[in-house]
Amino acid sequence: MNSQQHIDILIEHGCVITLDPARRVIENGAVAIKGDRIVAVGDTDTLARQYRADRVIDARRKAVLPGFIDAHAHAGHAMLKTIGGADGDAWTAACEAIYTRASDENFWEMESHLAALERLKAGVTTGVSLLGGGDSIMRADDPVYARRHCDAVLKTGTRSMVAVGPSRPPEPRAYTRHGAADKSGNVTREIDFEQMYEVCKEIIDSCHGDGNGRIQIALTLPVYAPQHYPAQAAYEQSFRRQAERYGALARERNLGFTQDGHRTGTLDFAHRELGLLGAKSFMSHAIDLNEADIAACVETGASIVHNPSAIMSIIGRCPVPELIDVGVTVAIGSDGAAPDRGYDMFRHMWQCMHYHRRHFRDPDVLPHGKVLEMVTIDAARALSIDHELGSLETGKLADIILIDLYKPHLMPMNMPVHRVTCFANAADVCMTMVGGKILMENYEVLSVDEADILERVSAAAEETFERAGLHHLLDEPATLWRGSRY
Known part of the structure; x- marks a missing residue:
C-alpha cells in the first residue's frame, strides 16, 4: 500500500x-x-x-x-520611463497632465499589464502600486481606472496592493475621461475631495479581495510638509480633514495605509497631529528623519519603505540601519518604474547595501541576508501580510x-x-x-501573451503622448553627451 x-x-x-x-x-x-x-x-x-x-x-x-515583494511603486509610471531626460520638473508636469487629462482606460490597463509583466519576469510576485504619482496626482475621479488596473493584474496572475486616495491640494482638479465605453466623446469635469473620497470607497467595494485575495486595496494621502513645501501651509485644514476621513476609513475597512515622500519632521507630525501612523502604516522614502520621527515609528509600530534607487534618496538619506537597530520594520521599494528605475529588486538590494555602506564608510553595514529579508519577509511584515507570504x-x-x-x-x-x-x-x-x-x-511567460502586450503597450503610449502634446519630452537632451552634468 x-x-x-x-x-x-x-x-x-x-x-x-x-x-x-x-x-x-x-x-x-x-x-x-x-x-x-x-x-x-x-x-x-x-x-x-x-x-x-x-x-x-x-x-x-x-x-x-x-517571491519578492516590492513595497512601493506607482501605477502609470511604467509608461513614462525617462521622459524629459534630466528635467525632473518636466517629468512631474507630464505625470500631472497624463494622469488627469490625457490618459484613458486603455492607458491604465496596458500600463498595468506592462508593470505586472515586468514584475513577473523579475520574480516580484507582490507589488504595491499607488494609482498615480509624480507629485501626488492620483487617478481619483472614477473607479473605472482602478478596475482596469486590477483586471490586468488578475490576468497576469500576480498580486497587487493598489493604494488609492486624493490628489494633493488645491481642489477641485480637472479630470478628462476619453472615449467612454459608448464612444460618446470626451468629458472634462472638476473633481473635488468629496468626489475623490466617494470614488475611493467605490474602489474598495468593487476591487478589494478580488482574485481570491490577490488584489488588496490600501489608502494613501499626500504628505503634509510645509517646512519643505511652503505652499502647503495654506491647505493645513484640508490635510487635517482628509487625514481624519481616510484614517477612519482605513481603520473601518482594516486596510493598509501608506504615504509617499516623508522627510524631516513629517512622520512626527503625521503621528501627533494627524493620527496616521499605526501597525498597518507603511510610509515611503522617509529621508533625513529626526529623533521624533523615528520615535513615532517605534511607538506606533509603523513601517518604513526605503527606495534606495529613487531621486529622493539622492536628495536625502533614509536612516535604514538606525531604524532597524531600534526595531522598526524596513522594506525595500522600487519606486518604479520611472523616471529612471525599474522593478528589478536585485538592483535595489545591491543599491541599498552600497548606499548605506558608503554613508558609514563601513562594508559591514546591512548584511546580505538582511537586504534579502527586506524584499521578502520584512516587506510582507510591513504590508501586514507576513502570515501568508x-x-x-x-x-x-x-x-x-x-x-x-x-x-x-x-x-x-x-x-x-x-x-x-x-x-x-x-x-x-x-x-x-x-x-x-x-x-x-x-x-x-505562460499566463499572458507577452508579445501581444508589448505591441499594445507601444500603441497606447504613442496615443497618450500624442493626446498630451508631449512628444518633445522624448527628444534627446542637448546636454546628454560630454559634460559632467546636465
Missing part, C-alpha cells in the same frame, strides 16, 4: 532559501505544494519519500526563494521563484545568499509561481 501523500507539485534538488524563522538554507532542498499552499519544506530525500506529486520540478543548480513555510501561500545559478556571473555555486544579493539580476529568474500556479517557466 502506498503511504505517500498526494500533492500537486514537488520542487526538488534546489538550494532552498526559506526566509523562515530559522533562516534555513537547504542545499538539496524541496518544497511540496498542494493547491495554493506550501505543505512542506525540507530536504529532497525526505520529501520525495513522503509525497507523491502530479508534477515534479527539478531545481538542480537553482535557488528556490519566496514572505517566506517558504508550511501553510503559507505558494509564491515561489527559481533563480538559475548556472551562469558565469553566478559561479562558482557557493554562498547562495551572496550570489542572489550581489550578482543575480532580474534576467536570472527562470520560474515564477503565485498561489501554486506557474506563471513563468524556463523564462517563458
Whole structure:
C-alpha cells in the first residue's frame, strides 16, 4: 500500500532559501505544494519519500526563494520611463497632465499589464502600486481606472496592493475621461475631495479581495510638509480633514495605509497631529528623519519603505540601519518604474547595501541576508501580510521563484545568499509561481501573451503622448553627451 501523500507539485534538488524563522538554507532542498499552499519544506530525500506529486520540478543548480515583494511603486509610471531626460520638473508636469487629462482606460490597463509583466519576469510576485504619482496626482475621479488596473493584474496572475486616495491640494482638479465605453466623446469635469473620497470607497467595494485575495486595496494621502513645501501651509485644514476621513476609513475597512515622500519632521507630525501612523502604516522614502520621527515609528509600530534607487534618496538619506537597530520594520521599494528605475529588486538590494555602506564608510553595514529579508519577509511584515507570504513555510501561500545559478556571473555555486544579493539580476529568474500556479517557466511567460502586450503597450503610449502634446519630452537632451552634468 502506498503511504505517500498526494500533492500537486514537488520542487526538488534546489538550494532552498526559506526566509523562515530559522533562516534555513537547504542545499538539496524541496518544497511540496498542494493547491495554493506550501505543505512542506525540507530536504529532497525526505520529501520525495513522503509525497507523491502530479508534477515534479527539478531545481538542480537553482535557488528556490519566496517571491519578492516590492513595497512601493506607482501605477502609470511604467509608461513614462525617462521622459524629459534630466528635467525632473518636466517629468512631474507630464505625470500631472497624463494622469488627469490625457490618459484613458486603455492607458491604465496596458500600463498595468506592462508593470505586472515586468514584475513577473523579475520574480516580484507582490507589488504595491499607488494609482498615480509624480507629485501626488492620483487617478481619483472614477473607479473605472482602478478596475482596469486590477483586471490586468488578475490576468497576469500576480498580486497587487493598489493604494488609492486624493490628489494633493488645491481642489477641485480637472479630470478628462476619453472615449467612454459608448464612444460618446470626451468629458472634462472638476473633481473635488468629496468626489475623490466617494470614488475611493467605490474602489474598495468593487476591487478589494478580488482574485481570491490577490488584489488588496490600501489608502494613501499626500504628505503634509510645509517646512519643505511652503505652499502647503495654506491647505493645513484640508490635510487635517482628509487625514481624519481616510484614517477612519482605513481603520473601518482594516486596510493598509501608506504615504509617499516623508522627510524631516513629517512622520512626527503625521503621528501627533494627524493620527496616521499605526501597525498597518507603511510610509515611503522617509529621508533625513529626526529623533521624533523615528520615535513615532517605534511607538506606533509603523513601517518604513526605503527606495534606495529613487531621486529622493539622492536628495536625502533614509536612516535604514538606525531604524532597524531600534526595531522598526524596513522594506525595500522600487519606486518604479520611472523616471529612471525599474522593478528589478536585485538592483535595489545591491543599491541599498552600497548606499548605506558608503554613508558609514563601513562594508559591514546591512548584511546580505538582511537586504534579502527586506524584499521578502520584512516587506510582507510591513504590508501586514507576513502570515501568508514572505517566506517558504508550511501553510503559507505558494509564491515561489527559481533563480538559475548556472551562469558565469553566478559561479562558482557557493554562498547562495551572496550570489542572489550581489550578482543575480532580474534576467536570472527562470520560474515564477503565485498561489501554486506557474506563471513563468524556463523564462517563458505562460499566463499572458507577452508579445501581444508589448505591441499594445507601444500603441497606447504613442496615443497618450500624442493626446498630451508631449512628444518633445522624448527628444534627446542637448546636454546628454560630454559634460559632467546636465
